Amino acid sequence: MRWLEAAARLASRARAQSCPNPAVGCILLKDARPIGRGWTQEGGRPHAEAMALKLVGEGASGATAYVTLEPCAHRSDRGSACADLLVEAGVARVVIGAQDPDPRTAGEGIARLRAAGIEASLLPSPQVENSLAGYFTRARHGRPFVTLKLAMSLDGCIALADGSSQWITGEEARAHVHSRRAMNDAILVGGATWRQDRPRLDVRLDGLQDRSPRRVLLTRGIPPDGVKVINDPAQIAALGDVQYLYVEGGAGAAASFLSADLVDRLEIYRAPILLGKGMPALGDIGLQSLAAAHGRWQNVESRQLGSDSFTAYRRTRQEA
Template identity: 65%
Template sequence: MAASPATDEGWMAAAARLATRARPLSRPNPAVGALLVREGRVVARGTTQEGGRPHAEAALLARLGPREAHEGTLYVTLEPCAHRSPRGPACADLIAEAAPARVVIGQRDPDERTAGRGIERLEEVGIKVDLLNDAFAARSLVGYLYRKRLGRPYVTLKLATSLDGCIATADGSSRWITGEIARAHVHAYRAKADAILVGAGTWRADRPSLDVRLPGLAERSPRRYLLSRGIAPDGVTVINAPEAIARMDGVQYLYVEGGGEAAASFLADDLVDELHLYRAPILIGDGHRALGDVGLSDLADAHGRWRPVERRQLGSDDFTAYRRIRDHEEN
């Protein structure tokens, strides 16, 4: 059930939705959302700006007059930074000066330069602070949290298949299995990713452009990666194993588009955090299967690993998103 905007959880959910607008332009910084609420209405909004500065709180406060934050509640998805930088002031200092009555924080910042110090700075000047450990905020920051806590980006694997699980005909033809609406949906997800990856087989067969071809979003095309042991083509970076994603500098969100062997290798190494499955109402029969060997030796191990989180119809195609169930995540 969606949280009511009249509650702290509701306002935080709104701030989290706002934060998604900053992806991926906020890189290398996390995409953060902030709302100033007074008497039940939003007074100002802010998101992390292009290139990571100004931060969401600074962008919000810059829109206010000298005392407009007084008596208001500031909702921010991530703990305000406490460290000064040549690129800008510490947000905790800016908020302390603006003096809102209360600050509600969605997630504590795992960055050791802040990690509780932002909260301490606000409490030092008498501002009431509430830390929610909010699920909506965590989802909006999942790439940043994975990078900080696990040392790698959050990985989404996209598969577009026929009803019988094929990604191409027997002769390798794969354009197009899904329809135009589904393909536009994929491009919208590309636009939110820092990097996109395909396997060597897909590269050889299709030479995909891996860009964003939606009006007004071409500049959000992600950095291109190839899973291969060969030489990197122009404009593409090669990694030779899935675990090498840990060395993708500045990448918080990685979108893997296959093909079957690349997808299987990421699944076998348990590096897929979200699975996007597009299914077209067609049957191919003797074609290329969506996946190779994923390392499954016991059928019992296949259960309890994925939960559906979204379903929708995209023209004649069906889209379902699944999230990997992980022990370190409660939500």
């Protein structure tokens, strides 16, 4: 299991760069020693398995491949099917973290490996599932995986009463936000935030400036140049090949996505300050009772960022 988890960590390097393909990781082991690794490259090709196999060449014969997603079984104009590449390389075993929901591969990749005499096993892993959250959400629900980010004071405010919000959190927390932006295909704010702050919505970290996400605005107003506009949260389904959407503000947009139950991950940055009569982080999200508020969110990550705290929560849902 630990090698699949390591492959899932490798896959994170491809996130927001691999579209329209999923971000996949692969590790090759021989004699209990890693000999090769790979992850999906920018634009979706080459795939993780192809990268790892190219690295080791003939050394892949007899090796075990740990791959986060079932090796593809369909050939495209941009490369051979990964199931075929693994067969040609002579690997002895393939351990797979998740089956591919793509009907061109679903089950066929595993079947092709087994037909060639390769031991192929499916070993589901929460870490692998998380690493492919955007791909699975798009495949299962026809929309991107949505992360809602809120930066607030101890008393739940995102700005002073006059709308001043720069800055609620410190430099370390803001740098962390930029790293999170780089992990998403698109970033969304509401019309009020756009008019008040004119945010750049880019990535301003050394070496990652080229990973700024596409900009999306939730408004019924006139679309600004270079910004995609949607009028309703449900329209995120039409954002093309976007697998990961980062909703960054403000209170109205956040409440709209929560009311529509479209938030999959909630990330809260909390500064050790009190604002008193400030702007609340959320508007009405449509809850009718306290009972309905419980059991929806599971804490999955916590850390300290300078003087600020960061906590992430996963929306708990029963998958169909």
